[in-house]
Every structure is written in C-alpha cells, then in structure tokens.
Amino acid sequence: MRFADICGHENAITQLKNAVSSGRLGHAYLFHGPQGIGKREVALAFAAYLNCPSNNGADSCGVCRDCETANAGTHHNIFTVWPTIKEKGDDLVKADKPEDGLIRIPQIRELQNLLKHRAGHGKKAVIVEGAERFMPQAANAFLKTLEEPPPDSVIMLIASRPSELLPTMLSRCQRLGFKPLAHDALKSYLIERLEIAPTAASAASRFSAGSIGSALAYLKDGAGEGSIALALRAISVTLKDADGALKIADELAKRDDLIEVLEFFKIWCRDRAVAGAGCPELAVNAEAAGFPAEFRELYGSYEAITEAIYDITPPRYANRLLTMEAMMLRLAGCNAGQVIG
C-alpha cells in the first residue's frame, strides 16, 4: 500500500509526512472518522513509508524488499492488532469485522514482546484496528505501551467511535480526523483506478456516502441504480399517497442490503439539512443538496430511520415489514411537513 493508492485524505497524509520531515513525529496517533473511508489504508501506507529505505519523501517506492513485505503483511517492523473472538480451547481468531470481536490481553502481551526487538532501519509501526474494542485488562496493559512507547516506534489507533475509548488512552494520542470522501473524488477513483463503469461508479459513490468500503460492497453485491431511485421516492412520498408509502415499505423490507439503504437515507437527510442551512457545498451527495429542507422536518425523518434501524437489528429483530411500514408513514408525514412523533 502506497499513499498513491489511496483515495482522498490528502490532509491527513500531508500532516503525517510533515511530522516526519520536521522531526516531530508523535508516538501515538488516533485516526478517527466514519467506517470504511480508508483510515486503515492510510495507516498501512504510512507504516510502509516509514520503513521504505528508497522513499523519496513523497511516497514509498512500492518495489523494494521492505515495501514487498509491508504489502504482504509480513514486515518485521509492522504490527497489527485486530479484535478477536475466542474459539474452543481459548484460541483467538480474528473477528470478521472489528466490531464483532474484542482486543484481549494475550494479544497485547504478544505485541509487547514483539516491540522489544530493535527496529533496525525504519520505524516500528503498530496499527490497532477497532481501538474501541479493548477489554479492560487489555486496555490497562496497552496503556503502559502508550505511556512508555519503545523508541523508534509509532502507534496508530483506528476508531470510528472515538468517544468509546478510555480517556486515559485518548489523552496520550494526537488526533487525526478523517472525513467521508467527496462524491467526485470517490467516483473518479472508482472509474480511474478500479475501472468501474461511470454510471455504476457514480451510483456506488452516491450510495456509499463517502465510504469507499461501502462503495465496494455496493458494487460487489451488484446493487444498481434501484437503491438511489428508492431513496428519491422515499423522500418525496407524502401522506396523500399512503399506498405509495406502503409500497416502498414493502420493497425496502425485501432488500438484503436494507441497513445500508437506511444508512444512506440518513446521510441524505443530513445533506438536505446542510443545504437547508445554506451550506450545500458540505453535502456528501450533491443531488440531496438540490432538495433543501427545514431542519425540524428532516430531524423527524432522521429519527424515524434511526429508530427503524435500531428495531430491526440485533438484539431486537423486529418484523421488517411492519417496521418499514411504520417508518415510511412517519417519513411521508415529515415530507408533508407533518411531523409524527
């Protein structure tokens, strides 16, 4: 992974490179921002950059032995910690997603042992995914590393919900905020780097609300323009057309990617509120900015969608169709300016 492979995040990358060139590299950073936007990729590219002897100041070379092993995940100076689940016999297995697992004390002990070795050339880089998933004991053990980091090392904590980190951990990190990618930047990246057809790239970018992870999942699942059209219908149907609202509810309930669609609806509300407040340039989806609306109405919609997501996900598992019907009627009311609590 090189900086050149990364979509967006120029500010974060420049800050990190400047810290190195000016000799002010911190010992610990917290990379925070929404899930799936590329925080991990920046951390990996930075770890390779720190260890590539042929880096030209702008980027790692991508072809030397250090870059090769960094890419293969086997570089002796690069350590990653990922939340785990416990299997039979106390074996720890990487969780599929960081939020499904926990960071446990044996992982931290192993890391601390590995960090005893000298870096040689380059720097030791520790990348901790899902930094909000530390078990209490593991967090306490890790605090020691944060308090007295080994020389020639940099620790990068990655979190999408930094408020869930221990304050003692937060206070020892320099914070580096990551924002969702702009629609145009993500769209161009998909077209130019991944050779996605322009229409699909545009739809995926809009749908993903600036998350490259969601955009790729969207493309992989073969979702089409249908989801965008559905979102547009959901924000325009009113109570005068209750039948139409219930039809949309039925379509929504049948979707495998229902949660993603609902998350997209939330971003859409946010974008319209931002546009309504006179800052359309801050919208993730430029199209949504074309439908500015009152904050109060949008807040009603936002709340209805958030509650629906809460109801249909674990541990509640409410009936999807009934939940979507209730949500769509609330949205229809909000669209007509009649907020139903």
Ligand SMILES: [Zn+2]
């Ligand atoms: Zn290299």
